[in-house]
Amino acid sequence: MARKILRIDMAELSHAYEEVPAKWGKWAGRGLTSAIVAEEVEPTCHPLGPNNKLVIAPGWVSGTPAAPSSGRTSFGGKSPLTGGIKESNAGGLSSQKIAKLGLAAIILEGMPKGGKWYTLVVTKDGVSFESAADLMGKGLYEVDQILWKKYPNEPAVIGIGQVGEEKLSNAGISVNDPENKPGRYAGRGGLGAVMGARGVKAIIVDDSGGPGVEIADMDLFKTGRKKLTDAITSHDLTKPAGGLNSFGTNVLMNIINEAGGLPTRNFSAGQFEGAAQISGEMVAEMVEKRGAGMTGHGCHPGCIIKCSNIYPDENGEELVSCVEYETAWALGANCGIDDLDYVAKMTRECNDLGLDTIEAGNTVAIAMEGGALEFGDKVGALGLFDEIRQMTPLGRILGQGVEATAKAYGVHRIPTVKGQSMPAYEPRAIKGIGVTYATTPMGADHTAGYTIAPEIAGVGGKVDPLSDEGKAELSLTFQAATAFVDSSGYCLFIAFPILDIPEGWAGMAESVAGVTGMEITGDDVIPIGKEILKIEREFNARAGFTAQDDRPPEFMRYEELPPHNEVWTITDTVLDEVYSWTNGK
Amino acid sequence: MQVEVRVFATLRRYLPELGIGEAKVMEVAQGTTLDEIRKILGLPADEVKVIMVNHKQAFPEDPVEDGDRITYVPAVAGG
Numbered sequence: 001m002a003r004k005i006l007r008i009d010m011a012e013l014s015h016a017y018e019e020v021p022a023k024w025g026k027w028a029g030r031g032l033t034s035a036i037v038a039e040e041v042e043p044t045c046h047p048l049g050p051n052n053k054l055v056i057a058p059g060w061v062s063g064t065p066a067a068p069s070s071g072r073t074s075f076g077g078k079s080p081l082t083g084g085i086k087e088s089n090a091g092g093l094s095s096q097k098i099a100k101l102g103l104a105a106i107i108l109e110g111m112p113k114g115g116k117w118y119t120l121v122v123t124k125d126g127v128s129f130e131s132a133a134d135l136m137g138k139g140l141y142e143v144d145q146i147l148w149k150k151y152p153n154e155p156a157v158i159g160i161g162q163v164g165e166e167k168l169s170n171a172g173i174s175v176n177d178p179e180n181k182p183g184r185y186a187g188r189g190g191l192g193a194v195m196g197a198r199g200v201k202a203i204i205v206d207d208s209g210g211p212g213v214e215i216a217d218m219d220l221f222k223t224g225r226k227k228l229t230d231a232i233t234s235h236d237l238t239k240p241a242g243g244l245n246s247f248g249t250n251v252l253m254n255i256i257n258e259a260g261g262l263p264t265r266n267f268s269a270g271q272f273e274g275a276a277q278i279s280g281e282m283v284a285e286m287v288e289k290r291g292a293g294m295t296g297h298g299c300h301p302g303c304i305i306k307c308s309n310i311y312p313d314e315n316g317e318e319l320v321s322c323v324e325y326e327t328a329w330a331l332g333a334n335c336g337i338d339d340l341d342y343v344a345k346m347t348r349e350c351n352d353l354g355l356d357t358i359e360a361g362n363t364v365a366i367a368m369e370g371g372a373l374e375f376g377d378k379v380g381a382l383g384l385f386d387e388i389r390q391m392t393p394l395g396r397i398l399g400q401g402v403e404a405t406a407k408a409y410g411v412h413r414i415p416t417v418k419g420q421s422m423p424a425y426e427p428r429a430i431k432g433i434g435v436t437y438a439t440t441p442m443g444a445d446h447t448a449g450y451t452i453a454p455e456i457a458g459v460g461g462k463v464d465p466l467s468d469e470g471k472a473e474l475s476l477t478f479q480a481a482t483a484f485v486d487s488s489g490y491c492l493f494i495a496f497p498i499l500d501i502p503e504g505w506a507g508m509a510e511s512v513a514g515v516t517g518m519e520i521t522g523d524d525v526i527p528i529g530k531e532i533l534k535i536e537r538e539f540n541a542r543a544g545f546t547a548q549d550d551r552p553p554e555f556m557r558y559e560e561l562p563p564h565n566e567v568w569t570i571t572d573t574v575l576d577e578v579y580s581w582t583n584g585k
Numbered sequence: 586m587q588v589e590v591r592v593f594a595t596l597r598r599y600l601p602e603l604g605i606g607e608a609k610v611m612e613v614a615q616g617t618t619l620d621e622i623r624k625i626l627g628l629p630a631d632e633v634k635v636i637m638v639n640h641k642q643a644f645p646e647d648p649v650e651d652g653d654r655i656t657y658v659p660a661v662a663g664g
Contacts, residue, residue, distance in 0.1 A: 236595075236632065236660035243594050249663025254593045254606055258656045260640035271640075276606030281594065285605070307663065325663050424664065446664050457662045458634040464642055496662050563640055 001211045003104035008120065008127055010198045011050075011110030015127040020104050026518060029059035030087040030486035031532045032105050033076025037085055038535045040107070043543035047080040047190070048167050048197040054108040056098065056158070056203075059489020060512045063099025063213040064221065067511060068229045069491040071095045071300030073158075073175060078543070079189035080169040081359070081401055082418040082443040085539040087486065088191055091299035092175025092184030093156035095489055097207035098122075112199035117165075121151065121204045124211075132201035137162060139352035139389075140174050140182035147202060148180050156205040157182075161354020164192030166391060168399035170363065171196060172356045177299050177308075183321050184299050187356030188445060189420060190401075213515065221514025224507040228494065231504025232304055235497035237459070244307040244493065245296050249325040250280030252424075252456075253333075259456055259465060260563045261429035262329065263422070265336045265375045266365040267415045270429045270561050274338025278328045282340055283309055292316040305493055311344045320348040326446075329424035330361020335368060336375035342382060349385035359401045362421035366402050370409025413555045418443035418545070427552055428561040428568050430455050430465040435475035435570060439550045439578040441536035447492055449479035453499060460499030468570045472578045480529030487532065488512055530581075537582045550575050586651035587612055590622065595659045599627050613649065620645035623657060633657050 005018045027035050033055040045051035055076040061067040073095040079086035098106065101124060112118065117132040135143050140161045147157050157176040164171035171192030174182040215221050232238045243251045256262045257275035264272040276282065287293045293312035298305075299322070313319040323344055331337065331346045346364075350357045364381050367373065373380035387395035397408045402421040406414045415422040420443030427434025432451030440448035451474050455465040463474065485492050490508065498504035506522040513520040520528070540549075556568040589608035592600055603609055613622065619636050623645070635658040636643045649655065 236634075237662055243660045244663060247594050251594045251661045252663050254591075255656075255658055255661050258591065258593075258637050258640060258658075276604075279593075279605060281597065281605045450662075450664065452664065453662055456635070457658070457660070459660070459662055462635070462642070466641065493663070 001102055001214060004102055005105050005107060006103050006122070006127070007107045007109070009110045010108065010112045010118070010200065013112065013129045026516070028104060028487055029057055029072065029074040029489055030076070030089065030483060032057040032487070033074045033087050034085060034532055034535050036105060036107060037076045037078065038539045041078050043078070043539050045078060047078045047083070047194060050111050052078045052194055052197065054191065054194045054198060055105055056108070057105040058095040058099040059487055061515050062095040062489030064215060064515055066302065067225055067489070068232055068302065068304045069494055070489045071302060072486070072489050072491055073098065073186070074486060075173055075186040075191050077191055077194045079191065079443070080193045081190040082420050084418055084443065084543055084545060085441055085536045086189035086191060087442065088186035088188045089486055090173070090175045090184045090186040091491065092177050093300065094158050094175045094205055096301065097156045097205040099213050100207040101205070101210040102212070108195070108198050108200060111197060115199070117199050117201050119147070119202045119204060120200055121206070123206045124209045135201050136165065140354060141352050143202060144176045144180050144182050147204060151204050151206065153206050153208045154180070157202055158205065159202040160192040160195050161352060162391070163354045163388065163399050164196040165201070166396070166399065167193040167196045168396065169193060169404070170356055170359045170399055170401040171354050174351065174354060177321060178301060181321055183351040185356065187358065189443065192354050215515050216517030217514045219514070221511055224510025224512070224514055227503045227507025228498065228511060229304065231497040231501040231507065232494060235500060237496050238305045238493065244305055247280030247284055248295060248307045248309050248322065250283055250323060250328050252325045253279035253328060254281065255456065256425060259429065261426040261456070261465065262333055263415070263424060263426045264333050266334060266369045266413060267422070267426065270426050271563055272333035275333060277338040278332040278340050278343055280325070283311060283323055286340060287312060290314070290316050293318060297321060303491070305491065307493065313344070314341065319344045320351060323347055324357070326424050327357040327361070330358045331364065331381070334361050334365045335381055337378045337381060339378050342378040346382055346385060349382070353385065353388055355388070355399070358423050359421050362402045362415060363398050363405050366405045366411050366414070367398065367409060369413060370406070370411045372409060415553055416444060417552065418549055420444050425452055426561060428556055428566045429564055431468055431570060432463065432465070432471040432474050434552055434568060435471045435575065435578060436479060438552050438575050439475065440479055441533065441540050447482065449475045449482055450492070450495070451475055451478050453496060459496050466564060466566065471570060472574050476578050477526065479533060480526045483529035483532040484525045534582045537579055547572070547576050586615060588622070588649050588653045588655055590626065590655045590657070592628065592657050593659070594661055596628055596632060596657055616648050618645065619643055619647050619649060619655065622649065622655065628657055632659050634660050
């Protein structure tokens with residue numbers, strides 16, 4: 001049975017199944033969300049108005065038997081934060097269930113009349129529109145519990161918190177994890193507000209009795225799957241008891257700090273004296289000391305890397321999953337906070353309210369720089385989330401993210417590109433990632449082209465992070481490979497082993513070819529990725545973006561960053577070369 | 586001369602006496618290389634992916650200097 005598109009019209013409270021048109025037949029995941037958004041969403045529309053859409057798509061291999069670490073769901077639309085195209089993807093339960101219902105994508109469009117709110121229940125029999133009145137104003141921990149009690153078969157819950165209800169620009173979309181906790185976030189770019197603008201508080205996906213995923217060539221799929229699995233389970237980073245499994249992504253905290261690239265106190269230094277206290281090693285130590293929580297947690301069924309964690313509080317109770325590197329950095333080092341318990345408490349606030357932790361941490365840091373509280377004031381920082389929960393005027397500003405908060409406090413040192421704040425790597429100390437931040441169609445985003453692999457970790461080659469040389473080409477290659485992986489349903493972290501192990505790279509492509517029937521080899525990964533990037537860049541060009549939007553923040557050009565005392569030196573000409581092959585400026 | 590050495594993540598098992606981020610201060614002879622220090626510390630070559638000296642990338646054959654801050658990095662990535 002061929003994949004279908006499920007189109008849900010919130011104005012009419014109706015739904016329809018459509019054949020996937022030939023022009024979109026090759027796409028899944030990010031490639032499909034971006035292709036649909038580029039064609040169906042007017043680039044100049046207001047992101048919260050009736051002409052934007054939320055597109056949800058599993059990857060090519062999601063829902064297939066035992067494809068390793070393949071539970072990513074792509075969410076796409078026009079971003080309220082950047083004003084450009086957005087794809088943000090998450091783990092959790094949704095990807096495999098949507099795929100097993102035989103769906104290539106769910107398109108959510110229109111706005112309900114009378115300001116009503118709905119829970120959409122998606123099953124093999126169609127969509128039912130149920131009142132969400134009992135869920136309104138509730139945080140996602142409670143919402144997920146209520147919905148699992150109400151609906152059978154432990155469904156996926158795609159939901160928004162209070163911040164999404166209020167349609168603020170830092171609203172993320174949560175997917176529940178295997179224990180039905182919120183926290184697997186399509187966090188970046190405010191897509192939770194786009195979902196809220198459709199009047200949808202939650203989407204239940206129950207794949208019981210669904211047709212499953214059709215596999216065109218099972219032998220090729222199995223061959224590719226084995227090569228990829230072998231690469232993941234043999235690489236030191238991704239194997240059982242390897243770096244990610246033992247310490248999570250927060251294994252990076254101490255390393256980036258040693259490289260002098262850990263943005264500290266709103267990007268004013270590259271090292272934080274309290275890095276060790278909020279590191280992945282400390283998370284593991286707390287889990288052991290408190291005899292609760294865990295490392296090596298899987299965020300979706302079938303993950304063989306298991307880089308997530310469950311962080312316990314001082315009483316040995318589960319506090320939050322998960323304390324990621326980006327999260328610990330944003331709410332820790334970047335705010336001058338060295339207390340992991342407070343970082344975890346703020347992370348739980350973000351998960352509950354429906355906030356992206358990267359933007360939230362940067363926002364707190366901006367409030368600190370603006371004098372609302374001191375850097376390092378962990379109690380005050382945690383209190384800011386109460387402002388958001390109560391939707392005070394200050395809370396509403398904070399919920400809009402970094403740029404709105406910087407304006408409110410008269411701050412000019414603003415670490416954003418295209419309106420979205422930077423993650424946990426300093427562009428003045430790690431130049432390639434700065435090229436990615438500046439040029440990706442997504443706004444400042446490390447996952448869009450993770451040059452950290454060769455610049456810091458020696459994965460996929462070894463490159464000097466402080467050198468400007470070759471960084472445009474490096475970033476583009478990583479951006480293209482990422483666009484492919486983001487379309488596959490595989491977690492981006494499979495990229496680390498397969499950058500070092502060629503058989504794994506080939507295996508990834510072969511597994512996609514086996515499922516789809518498309519003739520894809522490892523050599524096609526970059527060209528296919530570039531096709532997706534071109535679609536996204538051209539959407540942004542039509543939305544009004546120019547070369548001037550591909551620039552790092554001004555202060556990074558004149559303010560030296562210790563300990564290297566470097567400024568941003570890559571020229572605008574070099575930045576403009578990254579996408580000179582497209583028409584999208 | 587003296588250097589200070591830090592190890593992180595999966596490499597910490599070879600220097601279990603050190604707290605997270607704590608440095609081991611070592612007395613070494615002039616001309617000692619980063620690879621020689623690695624051997625003294627018992628860090629397996631195949632587990633050291635990157636070496637940093639004073640926050641910059643360095644290589645096994647590089648000789649160390651008095652006061653250097655040295656970090657041996659295992660397989661890491663994420664974000």
